[in-house]
Amino acid sequence: MIRLLLALAATVGFGLLLASCNTLSKEECVAADWRVIGESDGAAGYEPQQRFAAHAKSCERVKIVPDQTIWFQGYQTGLVRYCTPLSGLARGQSGGGYANVCPPETASGFLRGFNLGAKQHGLQERLNSMQNDYSSKETEIDELSDRLKDAKDGDRSELRRRIEDLEDDMHDIRRDQRDVQDDLDRVNEDVEWFQRNPSAELPAPGY
Incomplete structure (x- = not known):
């Protein structure tokens, strides 16, 4: 009985760990505006290939394929807001890293x-x-x-x-x-x- 409980706990914990790695919930994937999501990702300075791949992985659960073209258009718009001197200052002050994304x-x-x-x-x-x-x-x-x-x-x-x-x-x-x-x-x-x-x-x- 104890072994069964431990196994169940481990399974639940693993499931929670996987869930925590998702960049988007199932509901967000269904209702996604990929231009808006891309703009948010660009404004946050995410590395584009890794970030989009993570979105695609998240949305596999509901069999939704993100629109990469529209997402990237939004990403480029957000990147303009991110790649400024004052944004760089705030990023450095926070102790965050830089993914070498600015042109x-x-x-x-x-x-x-x-x-x-x-x-x-x-x-x-x-x-x-x-x-x-x-x-x-x-x-x-x-x-x-x-x-x-x-x-x-x-x-x-x-x-x-x-x-x-x-x-x-x-x-x-x-x-x-x-x-x-x-x-x-x-x-x-x-x-x-x-x-x-x-x-x-x-x-x-x-x-």
Whole structure:
């Protein structure tokens, strides 16, 4: 009986996993406006071949074949909205990737924004990671300090040494945080400038 329940649970879980991979529901396939769907996909920056193939796979369940020509016309329209400098900035800031979908005439502007946003995102992530590390060591010091109160003489020196090592680590983290924060402040200034002047090159080199 237990084996049967486990098998059923595994089957249901696998079915849910497959369902979660579908880009469109059965109802969406039946009612699909492929131009609108294509435009939405282009505006989101999806890689076209993979995205359309995923739609086709989703709609096999109801024996519907997507209209690739109409979908691609919509995709091209959406791509115009996606391939802008400010869209690239937002994509980079979100930590998302880039599927190399923008045509040459708009790719450079998109990538200027994308690279700047990605740098801002990366620096913020580093700061967050440092703060988490600092808080973790702070908690560990509190725990060691509590143990120190009731420790035997033979253990006290070892506990103090571990606390001192953690305090040294925290000092190093704070120093590195200041450096990263300085970098982030400069990038934030560049982002503000870029938002006002999305079509111009940044005055500072390197992005």
